[in-house]
Amino acid sequence: MQSCISHIRQTLGQHYSSSEINGFIRIIFESVCGYSLTDLILYKNNILSDSLRKQIDKIVERIDQNEPIQYVLGRSLFCGISFSVTPDVLIPRPETEELVELITARHAGSAPRILDMGTGSGCIAVSLAKKLPESRVEAWDISEKVLQVARKNAQENQANVTFKQVDITRELPPEAVQPYDIIVSNPPYVCLREKAEMERNVLDYEPHLALFVPDEDPLLFYRAILRAGKRLLAEGGFIYFEINRMFGHQTVSLLRQNGYEKTEIIQDLSGNDRMVAARLFP
Incomplete structure (x- = not known):
């Protein structure tokens, strides 16, 4: 998982700030893997399956093209409620x-x-x-x-x-x-x-x-x-x-x-x- 996170930081580093990238990482892993922020810390040395890695790579590629992550994932949080967008x-x-x-x-x-x-x-x-x-x-x-x-x-x-x-x-x-x-x-x-x-x-x-x-x-x-x-x-x-x-x-x-x-x-x-x-x- 560490190598995947490093890849995300390297790919998005030219277009986004560190705080934005941290937010993307949290949202991506929560959406794709069901991981909370605590899980990211506890399981940082886990190895992701090829299918999960491919999903994440596709998401990152779209974000790198300036597509809003809400459209990439099809969801947005508003007033504590998850909305389809x-x-x-x-x-x-x-x-x-x-x-x-x-x-x-x-x-x-x-x-x-x-x-x-x-x-x-x-x-x-x-x-x-x-x-x-x-x-x-x-x-x-x-x-x-x-x-x-x-x-x-x-x-x-x-x-x-x-x-x-x-x-x-x-x-x-x-x-x-x-x-x-x-x-x-x-x-x-x-x-x-x-x-x-x-x-x-x-x-x-x-x-x-x-x-x-x-x-x-x-x-x-x-x-x-x-x-x-x-x-x-x-x-x-x-x-x-x-x-x-x-x-x-x-x-x-x-x-x-x-x-x-x-x-x-x-x-x-x-x-x-x-x-x-x-x-x-x-």
Whole structure:
């Protein structure tokens, strides 16, 4: 096993830091061999079978091509829950965990009707359904391929979530219009001009439709969601967004222009404007 670990370090050393490589080693051996960090230390002198070594070598080769390890393994951890991920969906981010924790903390012990718009992998919807077990959760996405991933995640994690294919930028179908207590969304919000600052593993592998918005209209999806929210939110209902840190105040202005009240910007653990919350009253 030591020679395998040395090979991983040597192969990935040109592209990744030591801490990143240590993380890869832990995740790879846990996924392929079922080894914990303690096992790696205790059994470091064990000899791996040829089949296990080949599996690991293939994984390392893909990581060396900048493919995210979550896509290589097909799994990503979010809010302590294992999610299936494919190149059709974004890899869940730690900042989005903070959005889930915010909603969970504010609505603990209640039974809200929740709508997740643009659900992607379903990580928000499934996590909220697990953390707020009395809630009723529905999740929408424009893509049926994406919804297949989200449904799989709900089934694997025994989360009671209803999924629907809905394009929020168009007129809502009548059957989709019903009252919700909470609308949550992490819509595309990265401006095209920000591409130059992004890592290759994101640009080359993650779905651009779920990431980017035009430079000239960065709040495109927020506008559509707020318009739909006027028809969907119950009296005094809550709306929660993850946002581009550059557009916190513009997002709040848009909320107020659309009649939403009690607006607030919430910073993430890095001190960046990352979430917006508001309510809608008659």
